[in-house]
Amino acid sequence: MRAKIHMLFEQFLGAMQAQPEASVVHSLAASPRLGDFLQDLDPDLSLDWSGQSFQGLPELRERIVTRLGHAPVCSADDVLVTAGTAEANFLAISNLVGPGDEMIVDVPGWPQPLVLGEAIGADVRRLPRHESRGWAFDLDELAALITPRTRLIFLCNPNNPTGHLLNEQELGAVIDLASDVGAWVLTDEVYRGLEWEDRPTPSAANLYERGISTGSVSKALGLQGLRTGWLICRDAKLIFDSVVLREDTSEIMNIMGEAIARIAMSPERYRAAIDRARSDGRRNLEVLERFIASNEYLEWHRPQAGLITFCRLRGPLQADAFSKRLLAPPYRTFVMPGSAYGYPDHLRLGVGGGNPEALERGLEHMQTLLSEL
Structure with a gap:
């Protein structure tokens, strides 16, 4: 059996090589540290x-x-x-x-x-x-x-x-x-x-x-x-x-x-971690919702669950070209083009990581490029 590389992984490989300064792709809750578990190990x-x-x-x-x-x-x-x-x-x-x-x-x-x-x-x-x-x-x-x-x-x-x-x-x-x-x-x-x-x-x-x-x-x-x-x-x-x-x-x-x-x-740990992830996720979703509502180039269906969402990108650029320009200087920001899922006119955006400032920084770079278009 020989598995072909799928485009989602290919995009992640390319982004890691580019070493972006910001991203709007985080798909998981804020990660604990090893030290959080040492006393119980x-x-x-x-x-x-x-x-x-x-x-x-x-x-x-x-x-x-x-x-x-x-x-x-x-x-x-x-x-x-x-x-x-x-x-x-x-x-x-x-x-x-x-x-x-x-x-x-x-x-x-x-x-x-x-x-x-x-x-x-x-x-x-x-x-x-x-x-x-x-x-x-x-x-x-x-x-x-x-x-x-x-x-x-x-x-x-x-x-x-x-x-x-x-x-x-x-x-x-x-x-x-x-x-x-x-x-x-x-x-x-x-x-x-x-x-x-x-x-x-x-x-x-x-x-x-x-x-x-x-x-x-x-x-x-x-x-x-x-x-x-x-x-x-x-x-x-x-x-x-x-x-x-x-x-x-x-x-x-x-x-x-x-x-x-x-x-x-x-x-006790599971309930606290879920409550924290849900609180962080709701807050970041609200940040993203305000961003999309104020932007004529994007439309979405608010996700019912999870930390990622699929947005339609309208305007002069399809998602591949847009994400490529955004990853390059001066923006150096990673977003996932929908072509990774077979939808070239969409963007996959993530609100994970638990850090609203990092999300807002990535969205600011997106807004700058969208405004230039």
Whole structure:
């Protein structure tokens, strides 16, 4: 299997080489420091494999299902701790989808399943989200894509990059369609916990015996560097097959990452971190909302969840040209062009990082360039 580079990663590589002075791309909550966890870490912790379970630290798995609302439908036995959401998605897709199988992926959305599906040799079918409907997709269009050869429906919910959120009734309708042909439903729930309308993200793993929920401590808790995520599914065979596949890829778990994640997922720390991320995110979203409202070149649908949003860019430049000029002197500011998701007339903007001054600095540079246009 040979995976092609997707444009989102290509844009990040280019921006790192340019070393921007400002950015409007931050997609995760403010990151804690290692020192925040030192007093709760055991200095005698062995950095060898824990020897407790190939599925990950039992206490961490228990905290995942408890904190995220998967219990009592799902238990710790239904959790596999992974190297971030990306590995969880990789393990599920690789185990369930083969050459010639059909796989449905929402677009715009997280590009990983498109790249992996095509590398596997699957027939990857794109389910379009419609800007005119607030980035919702059409269930009738989904039904038309499903055939007896459909193995997996992959949905990013809350959606990356639009911030659209499926409710439980809508996800249930997707599951009904999938169950008619025995297809699996995977929801990438990496932004779970950052819902702005106080409507919780529904879980595919809770609603469907062939449902898979993936997530991590990266976005809502700002712990991307731990590379600690999870795959949750009530199908014991998929969990076991994923353990076996991981043995031949990344092998066994990240002991330090799991130890810190276990602390971060404790009741008192988790609630405080989520409250802080939600407070910072709401404040930065308000900053961005005022900026867009005052700018004739931009329009958006305010995200229902998450720390990124998709804006339409109007005017003389498409997003690629605009972002290229903005990254160059004198602006030296990074924004993500929508072409990274196949939408060349959009920009993906991020309000993460917890620092409104940094966000405002990036927006000021954007405004200067837009005014010059």
